[in-house]
Each structure stands twice: as C-alpha cells, then as structure tokens.
Amino acid sequence: MSDGSDGKAERVVRRGRPTGDRAAKRAELLKAAASVIAQEGYANASLRRVAQRAGCTTGAVTYYFANKEELVTALAESRFDAYEAMLEAGRATADIRAVFEEWLTLITGDPEFLPVMFQLLAHARHEPAFAALIERRYARYRQANTDILACGQEQGVIRDDIPADLLSDQLSAMGDGWMMMYPFEPERFTPERLRSLVDAAVTLISPVSPPAGSKPK
Structure with a gap:
C-alpha cells in the first residue's frame, strides 16, 4: 500500500519553481x-x-x-506605474503637451489600455480594498500632474487664473470620460481625433490672451 509520498513528490516536481x-x-x-x-x-x-x-x-x-485579486491588484499597479512614467516626460520642463503626447503613445500603442482601465474602475466600485488602491494611486497621479501644471504656471506656459489642482482635476476628468466612452464608441477615438482632442485640451489650459484691442492692465 502506498503512503502517498510518491504522489506528493510528483506534485512538488510539477509545481516546482519556474525557470527563467x-x-x-x-x-x-x-x-x-x-x-x-x-x-x-x-x-x-x-x-x-x-x-x-x-x-x-x-x-x-x-x-x-x-489568487485573482492579487493578479488584478498587480495589473492595476502596473497601469498606474505607466501613468507615472508618462508624467516624467513633462516633469522637468513643465511641458504638458509632452505629457499628452506620451499619453497618446500609451493608449494608441496598446488598444487594450483604456478598456482594461474601464473594467478595473468598474470592479473597484464593489471591492473596498481595491477601491482604496485606486484612490491612493489616482491621488499620486493627480498630485504629480498638479506639480507639472503649477510649474508651467510659474513659467507662463499654463493659464494661472485657475488653480493648478483644479486644472489637474479637469484634465483627469476629461481623460476619464474618454476612457469611459471608448469601449462603447471606439470609432469616435481614432488616433487622428484623439490628437485633435489633445490639441483642444492644451488650448484650454494655455494662457488666456486678452481680447483684441484691449489695453493691458
């Protein structure tokens, strides 16, 4: 009668440490x-x-x-790591257009990026622990974005009549809105139209020019 040791050894071999x-x-x-x-x-x-x-x-x-939660958590962390790496493109120069360009490269280079983020955010609504992760990483992303915008305001390349943190929230809201609608209307988000949306966003946060013919204060 077998004591089961052979089967246990076989399981250990099958589940041994992967190579590579x-x-x-x-x-x-x-x-x-x-x-x-x-x-x-x-x-x-x-x-x-x-x-x-x-x-x-x-x-x-x-x-x-x-388990699945550990896998999904790692996936969410990797997505936010990509966001933070994207922000590095504009951190040194306060070039918000460079940040947008990196964003375009990110989502057009990986057509699954936005659908995955949409699914993860929807899942977070029903999982408090996962929601806390999303909240923490989003806060880091918004703060980094705020820092870039504030630096741009100091350099005169970003409008300064609206606080940087509000501009950051507005930009995040636009990006989140595009992400939410992408799975339903992918035809609206061609690379060409995405670039036009980015150009419009940059215009919205650029310094406000005085009306033609007005006298400087």
Whole structure:
C-alpha cells in the first residue's frame, strides 16, 4: 500500500519553481490578464482563462499570483506605474503637451489600455480594498500632474487664473470620460481625433490672451 509520498513528490516536481526571468514572466501574465479583461470582461478573467491566454498552466499563474485579486491588484499597479512614467516626460520642463503626447503613445500603442482601465474602475466600485488602491494611486497621479501644471504656471506656459489642482482635476476628468466612452464608441477615438482632442485640451489650459484691442492692465 502506498503512503502517498510518491504522489506528493510528483506534485512538488510539477509545481516546482519556474525557470527563467521572474519579472518577464510576471509581465507576460499581466499582459495575458489584461487581454482577457479587455476582450471578455473582468468577471470572466479567471486564473484558468489567464493561464490559457498565456499558454501555461493555472499552477504557473498561482506561483506568481496567489489568487485573482492579487493578479488584478498587480495589473492595476502596473497601469498606474505607466501613468507615472508618462508624467516624467513633462516633469522637468513643465511641458504638458509632452505629457499628452506620451499619453497618446500609451493608449494608441496598446488598444487594450483604456478598456482594461474601464473594467478595473468598474470592479473597484464593489471591492473596498481595491477601491482604496485606486484612490491612493489616482491621488499620486493627480498630485504629480498638479506639480507639472503649477510649474508651467510659474513659467507662463499654463493659464494661472485657475488653480493648478483644479486644472489637474479637469484634465483627469476629461481623460476619464474618454476612457469611459471608448469601449462603447471606439470609432469616435481614432488616433487622428484623439490628437485633435489633445490639441483642444492644451488650448484650454494655455494662457488666456486678452481680447483684441484691449489695453493691458
């Protein structure tokens, strides 16, 4: 009669430590999770479906992420990391257009970026712990954006008749609105129209010119 040790040893072998670059494998699994969420919705993004999309076993997924919540949390963090990296483009020079250009590159280079963020924000409404993560990372993003805008105001390249934090909220609201509607009306958000929207946003936050013929104060 077997004591089960052989079966246990077999399980250990099957679930042994994966070989290769850990960071690269995590990134591959996050990409697979994003693809499933974008195409099939958050509710259908089980670890099994992510494993299938990545071409690996569910056990390989659970080696890096204990459960779906841990996987989704890592995905959200990676998305906000991308936002913060985007802001670095304009931090040194207070060039808000450069920030927008990086944003365009981000979302046009990855057509799943906006649908995934939409799904994650919708999920956060029903998960307090996940909502707290979104709130914390959004606050960091808005503050960094506010700092860039405030610097631009000091340099005279951003309108200063509206506080920088309000401008940051307005820009965030516009971006969130585009993200919300993208899954429903993707035809409205062609690369050309997105660029036009960005140009309009830059115009809205540019210094206000005095009316023609008016005398300077």
